[in-house]
Amino acid sequence: MGAEVFAALLRERRLSVGWSQDELAERSGVSARSISALEAGGRRPRMSSVVRLAEALGIDPDTRGRWLTAARDTDPPPSAEATPAGSPPPPQEGPTCPQQLPMAIRHFTGRTRELQLLDELLVDVTPGCGAVVISAIAGTAGVGKTTLAVHFAHRVADRFPDGQLFANLRGFDPARAPVDPADVARGFLDALGVPALRVPADPDGRLALLRSRLAGTRTLIVLDNVREAEQVRPLLPGSNSCLVVVTSRNRLPGLVALDGAVPLALDVLSPAEARELLARRLGAAAVAEQQDAADELVELCARLPLALNIAAARAADHPGTPLEVWARELRDSRARLDLLSAGDSHADVRVVLSWSYRALAPRAARLFRLLGLHPGPSIGTSAAASLAGLSVSEARALLEDLHRAHLITAPERDRYTFHDLLRAYAAERAACDESPQEQAAATLRMLDHYLHTAHHAAHLAYADDVSWQSLDLPEPAAGVTPEELADRQQALAWYREEQPVLERIVDSAHRTGADVHAWQLVGAQVPYLLKSGLWQQWQRASETALAAAERTGDLGHQAHAHRWLGQVHRSQGRLAEAQRELRLALGLFEALGDRPREGRTRLDLAIAHGEEHADAEAVAESRRALELFEALGDPSGQALALNSIGWYLAQQGLLREALPHCRRALDLARDAGNLPGQSSIWDSIGFIHHRLGEYHEALPAYHESLRLRVAVGDYFLQADIHTHLGDTHLALGDAEAARAAWTRSLAILEDLQHRDADAVRARLAGCPAPEPPR
Template sequence: MGVADRLEFRLLGPVEVWRGPERLAISSRHQRSVLAALALCPGRVVSVSALVDAVWEEDSPPSARRQVIKLVSRLRGTLGDAITTRSGDYMLNAEPDQVDVGVFDSSVAGARQLSVTDPEAAARAAREALRLWRGPALSGVTPGLAAQATRLEERRLSALEDGFDWELATGGHAALVAELTILVAEHPLRERLVGQLMLALHRSGRTTEALEVYRRTHERLADDLALAPGAELQQLHVAILRNDATPTAPISPPAPAPRSATRTSVAVPRQLPCAVAGFTGRASQLKELTGLLDRNDTVVISAINGTAGVGKTALAVHWSHQVADRFSDGQLYVNLRGFDPSGQPVQPADAIRGFLDALGVPAQRIPAGLAEQAALYRSQLADRRILVVLDNARDTDQVRPLLPGSAQCLTVITSRDPLGGLIVSAGARAVPLDLMTTAEAYDLLASRLGPERLAVEPHAVSDLIELCAHLPLALTIVAARVTLAPTLSLAELAKQLRDVRDRLRALDIGDASVDLSAVFSWSYRTLSAAAARMFRLLSLHPGPVISVSAAASLVGTERDQAHAALSELTRAQLLTEHSAGRFAYHDLLRAYSAGKAREDEDEQTRHAAMHRMLDHYLHTAHAATLLLNPPNDRLSLVESQPGACVDELADDEQAWQWFTAERQVFPAAIERAADAGFDTHAWQLAWSVASFCIRAGHWTQMVTSQLVAIAAAERAGEPHGQAWSLRELGRVYIRLGRYADARASLCRALDLDERLGDLVGQARSYNTLGIVSYAQGANPEALEQGKAAYALFHAAGHRAGQADALNAIGWMQTQLGQHAEALRYCAQALELHRAVGSRHGEADTWDSLGCAHHNLGEHQRAVVCYHNALELYQKLGARHPQADTLIRLGETYQDAGDFHAAHRSWQQALPILDDLHHPDADVLRARLAERTPAP
C-alpha cells in the first residue's frame, strides 16, 4: 500500500479515518463507535459481543448483534479489506503506527526512556506527542466507549505531568505557571499537578501564591472527600514553608515496589467489592469516618446503621476505597447477610474461616472452636494494619467474634440494627445514615443522567425525588429506568410512579420484608417470558450464589437457555454475575422475586421447581463423592425429575472444584429441603457432601447439616438414613476432638444398624469407633473394633470394606509392635483391593506394608513397598499421601544409613506440603536443615 493509500485512524479527538490527504466519510455515531473499538485493538480480534457493548453499553436491543454485523458491512464499503473476519468476529488490519493512540503511546514511552539522560529533549518529545490530541478522545461516539475515553484522558494527563517534571528539572518553572494554573483549575484534586504548580510558583519567587494553592487544595479535599492531602504534597508544603529554594521534585506517581521488597510470606488480602460508580453525598459521614483514622490509641470500630436501601454498603465501600492505601496490610470484607430473606445469616465461624483463608492461614492450622478461631484471627491481625468491613450484620453477637484486637486495624460495620450493645461494650462509633437530602438526591440523579437532562424538567425531578422517598436505592433504579428508555420524559416517568397501585407499600422502607416492587417492576416488565420466569423461580434457591446448572434445573430448561435468561436479567440489573457463570441478587430483589413467584406461579409449579433444583444438587453431589472416594458406598437415589440438570464431572479434580464452588449453598439447601418436606433429599444430600466437608475442614458446617439430616431421616421414617447420618456426625466429631460425642453418635448408629440387620452399616460404625479408640490412646480396643468391622464386612460379602478393615487392622498392629502379623493382614488387604479395583486402597496398603517392613528392619523391602505406593499415588494425583509416604521413605533410608537418599526423599515431599499449605512443611524444613548430609 502506497503512502497515498495508507489508512490513518484518529481517535485522540473526533473519531476520523484518513486515506492519505482525504478524510473518509463516516457519518453514523454507531459506525464511528464500531470503528473506534476496532482501532483501539489494531491487529487483534474483537468479538461481536465487545462491539455490541461499545455501541450500546449494557442497554443493547435484542437485534444488537445483527445491527453490529450490518455496521461492519457498511464500514467495509468505506475501508475495503481493512476489516477482516476471524471465526465470526472482526479484526482491523492495521499497524499500531496507523492509529494516533499507538503513535502517542510509543512517543511518550520514548520520551520517558530519554528522560533518564536528557530531560530537556524528553520534554520536547512529550510536547510533540501531545500535539496529536485534537480535543477530547473518542468524540462523536456512543456512551459505550466512555470508559476507554476516560483511560485515554488519564494517559494524556500523565504524559503532561511527566513533561512538566522534565521541564521543571531543566529550569522551565516560570514558563509553566500560566499553563499549570489553568490545568489545576480544571483538575483541582489532582495532587501531582497541584504540586507542580506550587513548585513552579515557589521557584519563580511567588511563595505566597504557592502556599495559597496548597491551602485551597487542602480545603477542597476536606470538603469534597473528607481527606487530607497526600504525604508527598504535605512534604512539599513543609519544604516551601521552610523557604527551601530547591525543594524536592514535585509529586510523582508511585513506583511499584521491587520484587525483592515484596512480602511473599504473608498474604495481603484485597477483598473490597468494586468501587461505587457515581457515588454522591454523605459528606458529613465521610468526614466522620476519616476522622477515625487519627485515633491510634484504641481499637476503632465504626457502626454504620440505617434502613434497607439507604446506602450503608455504598458508603462503606466508597470510603474504604478512598482510604485503602492507608492500610498497607490489606482489606478484609464479608457480607454477613444478616437480613437475608433466606434467614441464613453467615455464622461467625464461617466468616472467620474466610478471613483466615484470605490471610494465608493453612486449613490444617485452623482450630475447630469459635473461640479458638477468633483468637487465631486476632493474632493474625495483631501486628498488621488492616481495614475490616463487616457488611449487613444481623446483631452484636454476630460481629463480636470478628472484631480485631489491634489498635492498628479499623473495623467498619453496616447493619440495620443500631448495634447498641457494641457501642456500649466495645466503644463503637455510631454513624447513623438517614434518607438523602433533596440536594444529595438531586446530585445522585445528576451523576447518572447528567445535569443537562435534569435542567430540562426541574419539576419532574423534584417529583421523582419525593416519590422515591429520598431513598438512594429507589433513586438509582429510577435513573436506570430513564437510561433504559431515553425517549421517556421524566414527567411521564413520575406519572407512572404516582399512578402505580399501592405506591406507599411499594416504596415502604421500614422493613426487609417490604420491597420496592413498583420500581423493580419497571425492569421486570421489559423481560422476555423466559427471563421473567427465571427471575420468579430464582427466589426458591437458598443462595447466596446460583450456578447456571442449578438455575436451569429450577426452570427445567437446557443450560444454554438458562444462561441466556440469566444474562438478560444481568443486563436488566435484576441480577449480578458474581463470578463467571455464577449469579446473585440482593435481598430486596429476592423479596420482590418471591412475591412475583407467589403471584404468578402456583404451588404445584413451585414444588416441582424445588424438586428439580434439589435433584440437581443431590445427584451431582452423589456422583462427585463417588469420584473422590471410589469404590465408596452408594445411596439408592430416586431417579431425578425430568428437567433437572445434573453436572457431569470427569474426575476427582472436577469433583473437588464443584464441591468448593457450591460449598456455601449446601447447608442452606439441606435446611431448605427439610423445611419444604423433601426429607429424603435433605439427609441424602448431607451424606453426599460429608466426605468433602471433612477433607476441606468445614466441620462446624457439617455438624449443623448432619443434625438436620438426622431429624429429616427420622421424619421420613428412614432409619437407614438416620444411621448413615449419625455415622457422618461421628466422623466430624472426631475431627473436632469431641470424642465422647463421636462415640455416642456412633453407638446410636450401631444400635440402629443392629436393629435393621445392616451388616455393612455395623461394620462402618465399628471401623469409625476404632478411630475414636485410637485417638484416645486405646490401641488394643481400636484393634478389636477393626477386627469386628472385618468380620461384619466378611459376613455381608462386602469385599471393598473387608480390604479397608484388613488394612486398618494391619496399621493398628504396627502401632502395637505386631509387625509380622501386620504383614499378613496387609497382604490380604492388598489382594482384595486389587480384586475390587480400588487403587486408592492398594496405595494405602503398600504404605502400611512399607511401615511394617521398616519396623522389622527390612529396609530394602520397605523401600520397594513405598515406591509402589508412590507410583499409584502419583497416578491418582493423591498429593498429600505422596508427601506422607516420601517422609516415611526418607526415614527408612536414614535408618539404613543412606543419608543422601533420605534427604532427597524429604526434599521431594517439601514442595508438595508447601503447595498444600500443610503445617508439616515447617517440621520437614527444620528436619532438612538439621540433617543436611555431608557432600
C-alpha cells in the same frame, strides 16, 4: 486561519456549487451584505455565520471543523457594516458555552480505579484521534453510575471550553417513556444558542443540526440513564474533540461493538470504600468506635451506594442511636427492603430495583424472580435451567439478558450471582408473582438438580470407595437437567465449585421441610467432604442430616448421620464425642440388621481407639469387623479389616505378625478393584518396612500409596503419606528430600487447618538445614 484565507475558501466553495451571494443568503439565513464582507476578507468570520454557511454549502466535517476553529476565538461583536445605524440589535442566540452538569455529590467516595480509566479516555480527546470518544458506564440500579459520571464530568469540565451538556434519557423511568433522541437534540440546540425559528421541525434535521453545531468544538456530553444504544447513536457528534459519557443499567454491547464505546462496568463498593462512605456521612470517629457494627451495616447493605446512603441518612437523623441498632433491624431479610427507603422513589432501594425489573421481557423476569428461590451464593447455567424448567440453551440466553441488564453478575463463564439486596428483591417478586404451586415446583426442581448431580459425581469419583453408599433415588422432577459429568476429574471439579452452594442448599432444604432431600444431599457429598478434609462443612452438614432424619423418624438415616458425626469428631481429635456418636450409630445399625454398616462402624471405632493409643482394643474391634465381612462375603470390607489389624499390630511393635495381614489385605483390595483401600494398605506396608529398617522397601510402597491417593482425589490422606516419605528419606540420610516431603505435607495440613500440622512443623524444625552451595 486568517480572514483572507477563510474568504478565499468561502468564495471558492460558493462558486463551485454555482450560487450567487443572494442564493447563498437565502439558503443560509446570513445576509448577502455579510457574505460580501466575509468574501472580501474585511472581517473575521462569526461562529454562527460559519455554521450556517457550512451547512448550506454542504461542507464536509473536517473542513467545517477547521472553519469553526478559526472562528471560535475571534468572534467579534457585529460590525457597523452588518448593523445599520439606528437599527435595533439582532436577537441574541443564547449561551454559546452551556454548563448543564447537575450538582456534584458532596460525599463522593472511592472509585479510584474507575476514575483513572475515565481519565485515560481524555488522552484521545485531541484532534486527529479518530472518532468521537465514548465511555459507557453500566451497572445495576443504585450502584452510583450517575454519581460517578457527574463527578468525573465536574473534574474535567475545564478541558471542554465549549461547554458541558447533560440529559436524562429516562431509560428506566416507570412513569414516563424514554426520551426520544430528537427531543434531546432540541434541548441541546436551545442550550447552544440556536434560535427556535432555526431548529428544524423534522427529527432527522434536528439531529443533523446538533451534529453541525458540535463539529469542531470541545464539548463534554453526559447522556444519563440510557435504555438502549439506539437512544444514544443519533446524538453522537462527528467531532473527534468531544467526549460522550453514557450511563445505563444495560451493558449496551451494540454501542461498544459498533461505535467504539469503552465499556466500564460499575460494581458495588469495595469494603474499604463502603466504610469510607459511612465515615464521610457519619463521622470518622463514630464509625471507628463502632467498627464491628459499621462493617455489618456495610454488608447488610450489600455495599450498594444507594442503600448505604439511605442507611447513613437514617443513622444521621438519630445521632445518639448506636449503629448496632440499625444493623440489627436490617438482619431480617424480609424487612430489609422496607427499611432501605427514604420516602422518595429515587431514594428507595425496592423502587429503584423495580424499574429494572419492569423493563425485562416476561420470560427473563420470570427467571429473575425464580433465582430469588436459590440460596446462592452463585448458580450455574444448568442449575438455573432446572430451576426454571428450561433447556440449557434457553436458560443461557435469558441469563445473558439479565446480565446485560445488570440484574445479575457473571464472575466467570456460565456462573452467575447477585448481591443480597437483589436476591431479597427477587425472592419478594417470586412470592408476589408466582403461585405457591409454582414456587414449590421450582424448589423441587432445584433440589433434584443438585441431588442427582451430586449423586452422579459421587458415583464417578467414589464408586470404588467404601465411604460411598449409593442412594436409591427416584427419577428427577420433570424439567430437571442434571450436569453432564464424564469422569472422576470432572466430578471432583464440580464438587469443588459447588461446595459453597451445596452447603446452602442443604440448609435451605431442611429449613423448608424437605428433610429427605436434606439427608440425601448430605449423603451424596460426604465422601468428598471426608476426602477433602473439609471438617467444619462436614460437621455442619452431618448435624443438619441428623436433625432432618430425626424429624422424619428414619432410623437408618439417623444411624448414618451419627456415624458421619463420629468420623468428623474423630478427625478433629474430639475422641469422647466420636466414641459416643459411633456407639449410637453402631447400636442403630445392629438393631436394623445392617451388617455391612455395622462392620464399617466397628472399623471407625477401631480408629478412634487407635487415636487414644488403645491399640489392643483397636485390633479387637477390627477382628470383630473382619468376622462380619467374612460372613457377608465382602472382600473390600475384609481388606479394610485386615489392614486395620495389621496397622494396629505394627503400632504395638508386632511388625512380623502385622505384615502378612497387610499383604493379604492388598490381594483382596486388588481383586475388588478398591483403589482407596489399596492406597491405605500400601501406606501400612511402607510403614512396617520403615519400622523394620527396610527403608528401600518402604519408599516404593509409599510412592505407590501416594500415586493412588492422587488418582482418587483423596487430598487429606496425601499429607500422611508425604509425612511418612519424609521420615524414610531422613532415615536414609537424605535430609533435603525429607524436608521437601514434609513441606508438601505441611502445606496440605495448613490448608485444612488440621491439628497434625504441629507434628510436621516439629519435624521440619528438627531437620538439619541444607548446607549452602560452595
